[in-house]
Amino acid sequence: xxxxxxxxxxxxxxxxxxxxxxxxxxxxxxxxxxxxxxxxxxxxxxxxxxxxxxxxxxxxxxxxxxxxxxxxxxxxxxxxxxxxxxxxxxxxxxxxxxxxxxxxxxxxxxxxxxxxxxxxxxxxxxxxxxxxxxxxxxxxxxxxxxxxxxxxxxxxxxxxxxxxxxxxxxxxxxxxxxxxxxxxxxxxxxxxxxxxxxxxxxxxxxxxxxxxxxxxxxxxxxxxxxxxxxxxxxxxxxxxxxxxxxxxxxxxxxxxxxxxxxxxxxxxxxxxxxxxxxxxxxxxxxxxxxxxxxxxxxxxxxxxxxxxxxxxxxxxxxxxxxxxxxxxxxxxxxxxxxxxxxxxxxxxxxx
Amino acid sequence: xxxxxxxxxxxxxxxxxxxxxxxxxxxxxxxxxxxxxxxxxxxxxxxxxxxxxxxxxxxxxxxxxxxxxxxxxxxxxxxxxxxxxxxxxxxxxxxxxxxxxxxxxxxxxxxxxxxxxxxxxxxxxxxxxxxxxxxxxxxxxxxxxxxxxxxxxxxxxxxxxxxxxxxxxxxxxxxxxxxxxxxxxxxxxxxxxxxxxxxxxxxxxxxxxxxxxxxxxxxxxxxxxxxxxxxxxxxxxxxxxxxxxxxxxxxxxxxxxxxxxxxxxxxxxxxxxxxxxxxxxxxxxxxxxxxxxxxxxxxxxxxxxxxxxxxxxxxxxxxxxxxxxxxxxxxxxxxxxxxxxxxxxxxxxxx
Numbered sequence: 001x002x003x004x005x006x007x008x009x010x011x012x013x014x015x016x017x018x019x020x021x022x023x024x025x026x027x028x029x030x031x032x033x034x035x036x037x038x039x040x041x042x043x044x045x046x047x048x049x050x051x052x053x054x055x056x057x058x059x060x061x062x063x064x065x066x067x068x069x070x071x072x073x074x075x076x077x078x079x080x081x082x083x084x085x086x087x088x089x090x091x092x093x094x095x096x097x098x099x100x101x102x103x104x105x106x107x108x109x110x111x112x113x114x115x116x117x118x119x120x121x122x123x124x125x126x127x128x129x130x131x132x133x134x135x136x137x138x139x140x141x142x143x144x145x146x147x148x149x150x151x152x153x154x155x156x157x158x159x160x161x162x163x164x165x166x167x168x169x170x171x172x173x174x175x176x177x178x179x180x181x182x183x184x185x186x187x188x189x190x191x192x193x194x195x196x197x198x199x200x201x202x203x204x205x206x207x208x209x210x211x212x213x214x215x216x217x218x219x220x221x222x223x224x225x226x227x228x229x230x231x232x233x234x235x236x237x238x239x240x241x242x243x244x245x246x247x248x249x250x251x252x253x254x255x256x257x258x259x260x261x262x263x264x265x266x267x268x269x270x271x272x273x274x275x276x277x278x279x280x281x282x283x284x285x286x287x288x289x290x291x292x293x294x295x296x297x298x299x300x301x302x303x304x305x306x307x308x309x310x311x312x313x314x315x316x317x318x319x320x321x322x323x324x325x326x327x328x329x330x331x332x333x334x335x336x337x338x339x340x341x342x343x344x345x346x347x348x349x350x351x
Numbered sequence: 352x353x354x355x356x357x358x359x360x361x362x363x364x365x366x367x368x369x370x371x372x373x374x375x376x377x378x379x380x381x382x383x384x385x386x387x388x389x390x391x392x393x394x395x396x397x398x399x400x401x402x403x404x405x406x407x408x409x410x411x412x413x414x415x416x417x418x419x420x421x422x423x424x425x426x427x428x429x430x431x432x433x434x435x436x437x438x439x440x441x442x443x444x445x446x447x448x449x450x451x452x453x454x455x456x457x458x459x460x461x462x463x464x465x466x467x468x469x470x471x472x473x474x475x476x477x478x479x480x481x482x483x484x485x486x487x488x489x490x491x492x493x494x495x496x497x498x499x500x501x502x503x504x505x506x507x508x509x510x511x512x513x514x515x516x517x518x519x520x521x522x523x524x525x526x527x528x529x530x531x532x533x534x535x536x537x538x539x540x541x542x543x544x545x546x547x548x549x550x551x552x553x554x555x556x557x558x559x560x561x562x563x564x565x566x567x568x569x570x571x572x573x574x575x576x577x578x579x580x581x582x583x584x585x586x587x588x589x590x591x592x593x594x595x596x597x598x599x600x601x602x603x604x605x606x607x608x609x610x611x612x613x614x615x616x617x618x619x620x621x622x623x624x625x626x627x628x629x630x631x632x633x634x635x636x637x638x639x640x641x642x643x644x645x646x647x648x649x650x651x652x653x654x655x656x657x658x659x660x661x662x663x664x665x666x667x668x669x670x671x672x673x674x675x676x677x678x679x680x681x682x683x684x685x686x687x688x689x690x691x692x693x694x695x696x697x698x699x700x701x702x
């Protein structure tokens with residue numbers, strides 16, 4: 001796939017400088033076609049029958065295998081979810097934390113991670129997103145470090161593997177802004193959440209949870225997908241591997257759409273995204289104050305006197321899509337492997 | 352809408368005697384068109400921008416209002432979910448049950464209810480699905496009665512309102528096989544789960560949870576939809592009403608599709624479903640042993656010597672779609688307001 005072919009795959013890019021994959025990636029025509037084809041089959045043939053469910057299970061297997069390969073783990077360590085929030089809730093509830101336990105996180109995380117921590121019953125220790133401060137907050141009571149690999153607020157990259165190694169404490173990594181954007185190796189992580197709808201450009205409400213050792217996490221939120229077998233009184237034998245944590249049905253179209261989206265990503269994805277993000281930073285520096293960052297999110301402070309929301313609206317009217325980060329007084333641009341210099345030029349010009 | 356118009360709305364009915372709404376309802380052309388229109392807009396315009404999210408919130412409000420009207424509660428008591436399993440997990444986890452607590456359920460429930468009960472920490476008391484036996488199992492330690500209004504296994508109808516009144520114990524009603532199939536009044540119930548994809552003929556992975564008194568149930572599984580506001584350390588003020596329990600994003604197409612499906616149901620839905628179910632029973636009696644039931648599921652024992660799965664496969668080859676109920680040695684047919692006498696004749700003939 002050439003860069004021109006990549007651009008042509010995403011119809012929205014023909015008329016919008018779409019720089020918001022950190023919320024929702026652009027959708028490719030092939031992704032929507034894959035979804036539509038399954039919906040048409042559902043309409044005409046019904047959503048039932050042995051072959052229907054067999055195909056659904058096969059597609060799910062394929063999707064797990066593909067996502068596992070993306071983050072260098074075994075397919076048996078992957079559970080399909082609807083969001084990174086799903087993954088955080090499943091892990092944190094499964095750890096059975098209590099008031100004697102501590103969890104360490106940062107003050108720049110998404111509510112999809114912070115909310116589950118807050119209701120967990122554990123003492124939530126919040127530090128600035130500085131590796132030394134995070135490590136210094138670990139005590140013998142710390143049961144979990146729970147942080148993003150790339151902070152959605154500032155774009156900062158955290159050395160999650162080193163945090164795991166140096167603390168010796170299990171780590172839950174929110175991969176919402178890393179998986180698909182930068183190379184991610186989950187092999188040394190205890191738990192990793194993946195979003196399908198952001199940097200993987202998949203359908204809404206898709207994601208995955210990687211669990212290094214599925215046998216050691218309690219199933220806090222079972223579904224019919226969790227069980228290998230069950231008794232009429234509800235006792236059940238869980239499925240092997242991380243599938244036991246799968247919380248919900250996903251439509252055939254949703255599964256097929258995410259597979260189609262994964263098929264699309266070229267080998268040069270990470271290299272090109274990194275280069276484009278550097279060029280984005282360069283284009284903005286001098287015009288606005290750009291925060292440091294090493295992944296594909298570029299956060300900047302509004303020019304003096306302007307509110308982030310005002311800028312976002314103004315840019316939207318100029319067909320440039322970025323977002324505001326509430327509470328941080330920042331504007332955030334997302335650079336993907338599909339982002340062009342023209343997109344960056346339009347962003348800089350519209351500022 | 353006439354009955355002929357109802358039939359024509361569902362393409363699958365033109366060539367299949369589709370009798371499995373208890374798993375997935377038939378999809379109407381208008382439902383799939385509504386989904387496809389949103390997906391096309393997502394493809395061309397991107398999934399971002401203030402107006403995009405405003406519209407999404409408005410559609411969700413509309414959907415909550417519609418579902419609330421269907422079961423005679425206030426919209427503020429409705430949370431949108433992805434499944435009845437979601438609803439059961441949210442309620443049971445939020446009750447913070449422990450080993451001193453008891454929950455009463457029956458031996459004919461779906462794992463989407465039994466699984467969450469089983470991992471809750473409470474003692475699970477299982478009785479036959481007989482109202483007297485259920486009431487007799489209640490003790491001072493009983494924190495919850497958790498039963499289906501219509502059992503997915505046998506089609507039996509349980510008097511959930513009377514169980515609530517006579518026990519004085521909070522009740523969680525799994526409405527997977529009742530809402531959309533028979534008139535349901537949730538006003539006297541503490542918790543009710545709704546499936547969007549079964550008797551409401553909506554898109555996959557849709558549903559709702561009705562909570563009579565949202566303030567009294569702990570938020571065990573927060574998402575960004577749960578909060579009115581939050582601090583960087585995760586402390587949050589919940590949204591008013593049951594919206595605080597909403598666990599996940601639903602795509603614009605999914606929300607629009609379920610609204611389109613709700614638009615479709617005619618006023619005569621319940622009357623016609625009840626009559627058709629009676630005719631289904633009459634058509635099968637004499638041929639097979641039909642279990643008693645008062646809703647729209649008709650469960651029957653296979654003719655001697657045949658396995659339920661074998662019958663289901665044989666019928667499927669004759670373009671008649673029913674399902675087997677594992678562990679109960681039953682075959683189950685679902686009769687909706689769209690079901691014709693011809694469908695029933697084909698079922699009886701194929702047996």
